[in-house]
Amino acid sequence: MRTFIVDPSITLGKDDQADEFYQVCLNELLRHTDTKPIQNEMILHQSMAQSTDKDIIIFFNRMDNNYSASFVTFLREAVHVGTKFYPISITSDHRIPPKCIPDPQSYDVKDALERRKLTNLQIKTIAIAVARDAVSILQPTLTRRNMALFLSHRRSDGEEIAGGFYDAMCLRAQNRFRDLSDVLVGESAQEVIENNLRKSDAVIFLDTPQSGESPWIELELKMALSMNLPIVWVKLGEETNRVNLRIKPADSPHFSEPSVDLGLRQVEQNLVDSVIHKAFEISREKAMSIFGHIQRMRELDRNGKIAIETLSEQSYLYQVKIPRNGFRYVQRPMTHVVSFYGRIPKYDDRVIFNDSIIEHGYSKHPRLGHIYDAAIILAPMASQNNQDLVEDPHFVDSCDEYVASLELYSRGQQPSFTQKNGVIISGAFPDCEPEYQQALWNALCAFVQAIVDRSGTVIFGAHPTFQQVIFDIAKLRRPEDYKKAVHMFISKHFVTQATIEENTSYATVTGTDQVDNDRGKSLTAMRKAMINHENAACMVVLGGKTQRPGIPPGVDEEIELARTRNLPVFLIGSVGGRTAEIASGLQSAGWQSMPNHFPVEFNQELMVSPDYAVLANKILDSLGI
Missing domain, CATH: 3.40.50 (Rossmann fold)
Structure with a gap:
């Protein structure tokens, strides 16, 4: 191609x-x-x-x-x-x-x-x-000419400007969902919003001064972040009297237009084009994650766990054969036909998928039926209603969910050879352009999912945006014991006891006392408590703020504390920020001071690879988690 x-x-x-x-x-x-x-x-x-x-x-x-x-x-x-x-x-x-x-x-x-x-x-x-x-x-399964865009906005001060964006997108034939015009009276708004988010390629967040007081915007952002949907943050209106956002999709907005007139149903065409283009860029970057999922499948193939045959490189169409285990007699392997999508599949993709299967010789026998066990469109997220898109035994599933299920099946019920299964996640948004901060979300979701799926514990310091995503992933993947799956540390310097108790509905929470009413000392106390967690097996570092005059990066202190305790530290450098600086410094020095006991080649891979799910599996495999 x-x-x-x-x-x-x-x-x-x-x-x-x-x-x-x-x-x-x-x-x-x-x-x-x-x-x-x-x-x-x-x-x-x-x-x-x-x-x-x-x-x-x-x-x-x-x-x-x-x-x-x-x-x-x-x-x-x-x-x-x-x-x-x-x-x-x-x-x-x-x-x-x-x-x-x-x-x-x-x-x-x-x-x-x-x-x-x-x-x-x-x-x-x-x-x-x-x-x-x-x-x-x-590459029709990676991107789509007309994207499905979800417009998130506050009605009280953003209705007119959202209407202007809506009109402009109609002219450009961009599919869009705007709750004011598309939610019907009598419907459950939350359910409709969630369903439309699942059908969207990206979210356009129109952040007007009153957005911070809207529970619906908070809900939409939480849902989108939990789904790891790309979000383009467009900050509109003046800074004065602006309500702070409880949930931020990035460290800073992609666009800021303080002088725009919020009372007019019209928008500069250049701004609309720039926003749509940014949505395409971020979605395209997110779509690249399918190559990591394909690499994970190939790892299983190389290890003899499954057998893969490429049917179409253009459509990322594969035949996957999975051995059946545990029966007295020899059985044929399970056979799946899968196609990877970097975007949300639309209804017409069903026809293309079915035609492609038949073209490759998988026609349905009139009496014996399908010669495969399942044909699956693998998308960024699973469909809530597969019957809307494909017929049994055809499904729409999440790329990550499918590959993770293959990995789990191939591992079987292997006993852990370590008593500790907690992973400390350290980091923050790196100092880079907002669109490149999507890498942090991709890495965070990949590591949290891998840890939770292996019955491990995610250990981290509270972060108003990250914590909600971690809570949601744990509850989705471990509904029976999600509180056990997550242990969050939070300093009382920043929150009240009531806030700590509120968060115990989602996770195990440890509140640490503030020290001398000092921010830095209080953070150090919290970090020490987190690093000394009795179940901690390692620390994974993602992003983080770079060196700034008078403000030492938080990840530096956490790495030092972890190494003092002899915890292996894994630096995921491709996320950027301070982690990339530290990893690059170690590389320049010939890795004389190793952050862990693993080979240099492995640490070099951690420094450059963007395939975060692959890296997560390698780290957890090496630790026996």
């Missing part, structure tokens, strides 16, 4: 507008997919016959259709193997593509600008849209 993008100089000659479009489109493609730029005649000749039916070629039409012989040959070679084409009409006079390609439809830049009410100065917006479109054509 590759994108070839042809420099406009090859077809148009010198054209400043096309050059700008090309560069922006190329940069966007390079961020999301394997891309080969064809920048001159030599590279064009070298690229002859390289494309396949899984690739796409983006190029600019000429007005007179008078293309060079080498370019026409390049296109004809691609037509022969079934390559997809994406011709671009930079003006209305360039709409007719070369006669040798089968599809005469071109992407009309001028028309796209007009339909979006944009000017020629905003051509970069269209270039990015073209790149996104090409990515979704190449």
Whole structure:
């Protein structure tokens, strides 16, 4: 699966507008997919016959259709193997593509600008849209051209501005859910909100000054964070008289527009485009997690626990055979056909999935039925109602849930060889752009799920946003003993005894006394109590604030306390922040001071790998948890 993008100089000659479009489109493609730029005649000749039916070629039409012989040959070679084409009409006079390609439809830049009410100065917006479109054509299960976006807003001061966003998204054909217009009278609002969140690719949080007092916004953010849904935080309105948010989706907003008029049902089109683009970026980054899940399956395959056959690289479609255990006679293995999705599957994906299964020889026998045990669309989260999408034995399940079930089945009821099964999680939002803070959420969810699934205990210091996510994951995965699964430490310097008692409904909670009414000393006391937890087997460090004058990073103190107690410390460097700094420093020093007793190669993998579920399993396996 590759994108070839042809420099406009090859077809148009010198054209400043096309050059700008090309560069922006190329940069966007390079961020999301394997891309080969064809920048001159030599590279064009070298690229002859390289494309396949899984690739796409983006190029600019000429007005007179008078293309060079080498370019026409390049296109004809691609037509022969079934390559997809994406011709671009930079003006209305360039709409007719070369006669040798089968599809005469071109992407009309001028028309796209007009339909979006944009000017020629905003051509970069269209270039990015073209790149996104090409990515979704190449990898249809990873991304979708029209995203399903959930608009979270406060009615009292955000109704008009939310209406403006809603209208603008309608013009762009973005699917959207807004509780004011989509929740019907008499329905359970919480149930409808949850169902629509499960159908959404991302949440657009319109944070107006009164958002902090809305229990519905708090509920929506809690649900979205627990589902690990990407959230684009758009802060609107002035800072004065703003109610503080109880739940923050990141350390800082993605967009801040203090001067916007909240009383008007209109929004700057550039802002809407930027917000949608940011949602796509974050969703695309989140979608990359499926590669970690696939790697986990391949680990099981390499270890002889299951057998995998790749059916379609483009659709991430696999046959999975799982040995049946514990019966007197030899049995055929369970057979699953699974397709990984980096986005929420829509209704039409059912047809594509079923057709793909039949295409690969899995037709239903008229008397014996299906030759597989289950066909499963694996999505970022499970569907609450599988019957809405597929028929038995077809299901929609969570990628992580499915792979975790394979891992659990392959492990069996193995006795733990360590008496301690508690994992301390240390960290905070790293000092990076908000969209890159999604990595922290991905890592946090992966580690908490792995620990809880293995009957371990998550040990951590209270954090107003993180704790709710940890509580929800534990209650979902360990409903019988979720309080035992989580042990939270919290300093009385920050909260009252009533708050501590309130949190005991969700977890085991230890409140530590404040020291001399001093923030730093009180935090140290809490950290010492947490690190000295009798069940702690190790500490995992995620993110954290970087070095700031006069403010020592909290993770540094926690690492020092853990090493004093001889607890192994695992630095997950790809999350960024202080953890990345520490891991990089150890790497530069040749790992002379090891944070744990594991090999250098393993610590290097922890430093760079973004496959957090894989890392969590390796750490827990090594400790016998």
